[in-house]
Every structure is written in C-alpha cells, then in structure tokens.
Amino acid sequence: MTSRDTISGHTAGDIADSVRMLLERGALRADDVLPPVRALAEQLGVNRNTVVAAYRLLAQAGVVVARGRGGTRIAEVSPVAAEGVAADTVLRDVGSGNPDPALIPDPSGVLARVAGRPVLYGEPVIDAGLAEWATRWFAADSASEADIHLTVTGGAVDAVERLLAQALTRDDAVALEDPCFLASIHTVRLAGYRAVPVPVDSEGMTVEGLRAALDAGARAVVITPRAQNPTGSSLSAERAAALREVLADHPYVLVIEDDHFSLLSTQPYRSVIGENHERWARVRSVSKFLGPDMCLAVTASDPTTAERLALRLGSGTTWVSHLLQRLAHALLSDGTAAAEIAAARTHYADRNAAFAAELTRAGLPCAPGDGLSLWVEVPGTARSVADALMRRGWLARTGDEFRLAEDAPSRHLRLTVHDLNDADAAQLARDLVASALPSRKA
Known part of the structure; x- marks a missing residue:
C-alpha cells in the first residue's frame, strides 16, 4: 500500500x-x-x-x-429497496404502492391551455397561477397567507433532499419515522446523515420516540401527518398536540411535514408545527393524484428556509419547468379533474376498507388506515408469509424493507390492493389467510 x-x-x-x-x-x-x-x-x-x-x-x-x-x-453497503412495480417477475405484484393509472386525470384536455410564451433566464421560478392556487391550498394550515413562502421542486423527494441539504451537514442526525418511506431512507443514507428511528403507531409518530430523537441530537425531523407510508396511520389531534409540545423546546430544529397524499386523504391535516416554530416546511406533491411522472411538489416554509431553497433553484437552470407547473395548475383548477381526484379518493378508501374487512372476518384483523396500501400484521414473520404467498402466485412487500431499527424480523406486509377486481381481491384474501393461518380456512 x-x-x-x-x-x-x-x-x-x-x-x-x-x-x-x-x-x-x-x-x-x-x-x-x-x-x-x-x-x-x-x-x-x-x-x-x-x-x-x-x-x-x-x-x-x-x-x-x-x-x-x-x-x-x-460496513457492507446494504441496498435499500425501491418503490414501484417489480421487474422481471411472473407473480402478481401487490407491493408496488402505485396509484391506479385509470384514476389519474387525462391531461390532454388542458394541454392546449398551458402553451404560452417561452420563459427566460432570470424570470420568477414559480408560475403565477400555480402560486396563487397553492397559496390558497396551504392557507388553511397556516396562521395567515403572509406566513406562506412557496417553493416548487421536482417532487416531494427532491424537496426533502433540498430542505435537509440547506440545513444539515454530513453526520448530522435526522429523526425519521420507523417504519419509514423508502425514499427518505435513500436520501438520508446517500447524504451521509445519521438516521434516528422514531417508532410509529396507529396515531403516527410517537411522543417518546420524538423526544428521544431530539435528546440524541436530531437537527431535523421528517414526519408524515396523514397516510404515513407504509403504515397508513394519520396523526390524531391529541398526538399532534403532544408532538407540538415536545417540539416547542426545539424551535430551530427543522420540521418537514411530508403531506404526500393530501388531496386523496380521507383524514384532516393535523400539523406538529407550532405557531412559534422557527424552521419548518410543509411539502405537498401532486404525484399520487396527477401521476408520478408529473414530478412536481409545492413547499410552504418559513422565510429563512424559503430563501435558502431559492438559492438552490436558480432561474432557468434548476427550476421546475413552467410548462409542467402550468399543466399541474390547469388540472388542479379544472372541475372535471377535481371530480376525478375526489372519485379516486373514494375508490382507494373503499377498496382498502373492503379488503381489510374481508381479512378481519377471516381471522386476520386489519385496519384500513389511509393511503394507497394496507399495513397487515401477520403471525410469525412477514418473510415466511410473503414466501408462502409467492408459492401461490403473489408478490408482497415485507415490513423489513421499511425499517430503520432491525431489532427483530417484521411481522407486517404492505399490500397494494386497490386495483384488484372483486374476484382477485377475494382470492388474495383467501391466499393470505391460508399463508398466515395455515391451520384455518378462509
């Protein structure tokens, strides 16, 4: 050497x-x-x-x-699983976490309206129409419209990555939900931050878990206020209030609320950001209801955070295409598209609730939660149940892929069932019960 x-x-x-x-x-x-x-x-x-x-x-x-x-x-670099459909498999994939393409509004009807004069270097990075619409969107969750400072990024993952980068340096601690959204695990690992796991229960991020993470030096907190991925949990009013109380003693810790499901959620938005918190951001992506390929998210944040984000989104260089912004605004303000989004919200909730009820009747209790997928607890290890499902033709995701603290094998599966027809959903329920409870018949 x-x-x-x-x-x-x-x-x-x-x-x-x-x-x-x-x-x-x-x-x-x-x-x-x-x-x-x-x-x-x-x-x-x-x-x-x-x-x-x-x-x-x-x-x-x-x-x-x-x-x-x-x-x-x-250390061995262990790969982090990626969201989306599984490639090169003959199995029926029920672990993708994808929205239903049939429920995404068709943009062709509004495309002609978004064309206009070219946008040049140095012009505002946020389209005026989208800014006006998004200001109203966030206003219900802010003390006043004057508190809303907007930034547009290339999706929620891009927003979280930029938000962390403008506030942290390598080895800084970040409080993440456990189990956690896969992209957040990727972001923290690749940037060299130190992930501090905070347990999640049926009411969202736990109070003691957050307190322990802050005591461990967390300089940022990434939290999902509703439709947490993968568990589907949403903050209760009591839990949100308790988390705000804990964060009140740490006003300069950056709090990022990732409201990824927003317009599709059946739950109210309950924020953990207190009135006097200094560093905060609320991120809302359009990918779940306008499609992942839209690659656009709007962030409302405090003035300092907005200013630092703006430095990373130079005019005409790293901004989000104004054509894309206009297209998103045209769809979001279109009555037909709004009705389709509302119908999608009902569809996802109804299909998940029906499948959860079927499992519960068959002896495998399941709460539907909120979001595109179900979080199903199984006896024994999730891996053994997933392997049994594979032998029956199904590909499911185990909770192990989403965990930060690897203290024991996961006992949960994340299942995406909203796009199954009635017959396929009934078959999956039977196969899941047979795999999880082999001594019982579905």
Whole structure:
C-alpha cells in the first residue's frame, strides 16, 4: 500500500474523510479491517481519543461497524429497496404502492391551455397561477397567507433532499419515522446523515420516540401527518398536540411535514408545527393524484428556509419547468379533474376498507388506515408469509424493507390492493389467510 493509500489526518474529521476517500478510490473495501486505535494513533502522531472520535463519526455515518475483537471494519453497503412495480417477475405484484393509472386525470384536455410564451433566464421560478392556487391550498394550515413562502421542486423527494441539504451537514442526525418511506431512507443514507428511528403507531409518530430523537441530537425531523407510508396511520389531534409540545423546546430544529397524499386523504391535516416554530416546511406533491411522472411538489416554509431553497433553484437552470407547473395548475383548477381526484379518493378508501374487512372476518384483523396500501400484521414473520404467498402466485412487500431499527424480523406486509377486481381481491384474501393461518380456512 502506497502512502497515497494510507489513512491520514490530524483531526477526527480529517481522519474520517481520509477513510471515506480511500473507500471511494477502492483502496478500502467492504469488510476490510481498519487499524487498531492505538496503532493508528501512533502512526499519525495523534491522541488515541482523536482516532476514537474519527471511528465514531464513521460508525454514525454507517461507513464502519465495530465488531469487538473482530476490530472496526468497513460496513457492507446494504441496498435499500425501491418503490414501484417489480421487474422481471411472473407473480402478481401487490407491493408496488402505485396509484391506479385509470384514476389519474387525462391531461390532454388542458394541454392546449398551458402553451404560452417561452420563459427566460432570470424570470420568477414559480408560475403565477400555480402560486396563487397553492397559496390558497396551504392557507388553511397556516396562521395567515403572509406566513406562506412557496417553493416548487421536482417532487416531494427532491424537496426533502433540498430542505435537509440547506440545513444539515454530513453526520448530522435526522429523526425519521420507523417504519419509514423508502425514499427518505435513500436520501438520508446517500447524504451521509445519521438516521434516528422514531417508532410509529396507529396515531403516527410517537411522543417518546420524538423526544428521544431530539435528546440524541436530531437537527431535523421528517414526519408524515396523514397516510404515513407504509403504515397508513394519520396523526390524531391529541398526538399532534403532544408532538407540538415536545417540539416547542426545539424551535430551530427543522420540521418537514411530508403531506404526500393530501388531496386523496380521507383524514384532516393535523400539523406538529407550532405557531412559534422557527424552521419548518410543509411539502405537498401532486404525484399520487396527477401521476408520478408529473414530478412536481409545492413547499410552504418559513422565510429563512424559503430563501435558502431559492438559492438552490436558480432561474432557468434548476427550476421546475413552467410548462409542467402550468399543466399541474390547469388540472388542479379544472372541475372535471377535481371530480376525478375526489372519485379516486373514494375508490382507494373503499377498496382498502373492503379488503381489510374481508381479512378481519377471516381471522386476520386489519385496519384500513389511509393511503394507497394496507399495513397487515401477520403471525410469525412477514418473510415466511410473503414466501408462502409467492408459492401461490403473489408478490408482497415485507415490513423489513421499511425499517430503520432491525431489532427483530417484521411481522407486517404492505399490500397494494386497490386495483384488484372483486374476484382477485377475494382470492388474495383467501391466499393470505391460508399463508398466515395455515391451520384455518378462509
């Protein structure tokens, strides 16, 4: 190994960065053992505590794992599952989490209305019509319209990524729901932030979990106020109030509310952002009701956050296409499209409720929750039930894919059933009960 391929640095941060650089160059690989603390400290001429701090930074970022007598080793990079349909399978996919294409409004009727003069460099990054509509959309959840500072991004994931980047640095702690939306896990891992899991129950993010995350140094909180993915839970009024009380002691912690289901939700919007909270953002994507390919989200935030986001969305360079913004506004303000979105809301809720009731009658209790999918608790491990379903022709997602704390195997499946016809839904229910409760007949 050349001097270029050895660990260097005299501060904890420099040593940690050196290890990362060696990993990126291929000089270090997964499962390689780093030098013992004493040996590296002597080699670099630094205090042992400096090396201990460097290794701690690397462990917090998931770069290394401590194996006791096995030493400190480069961590295996475990892939994070991706949302969407499964490729190259002959199984019936009931784990996609996708909206029904038949329920997405057809944009062809309004396309002619969105054409106009070209938008040039230096012009406002938000289309005036969309800004006016979105201001009214957020007004019900803000003290006044004067508090609403809007930003448009390329979807909710893009918004969350930019929001975290303008507030955090590498190794900063982020409180995430557990189980968690897959894209949020991706975002935090790729940016090198430290995910702090906060348990989720039927009323949303737990109070004790949030308090523990803040005590652990979380500088940002990403929370889903309704239709949490994957559990379908929504904040109760009592839970939202209790979370606001906890956050009141941390007014400069960035709170991001990802209201991804918004217009499709059957639940009221209950915010955890208190009146005096300094750093906050509410994100609403259009992907669930206008289609994932629309790639557009609107964020309302405090003035400082909005200003920092604006610096990352330069006029004509990294802004969201005005044609796309006009198309979204045209659909959102179109009476026919609004009726179709309302019908989709009813359809998703009804189909999920019917399937949950069928499972409950068959001895597998299930609450429908809110959202595109169901969160089904099963006896034993979810993986064993999913494997049994595969043998019956179904592909389901296990809760293991969505978890941050891997203390025990998951006992939940996430099922997307709203696009099944009555016969297929009944068959899936029978097969699921037979797989989860083999001693009983559906």
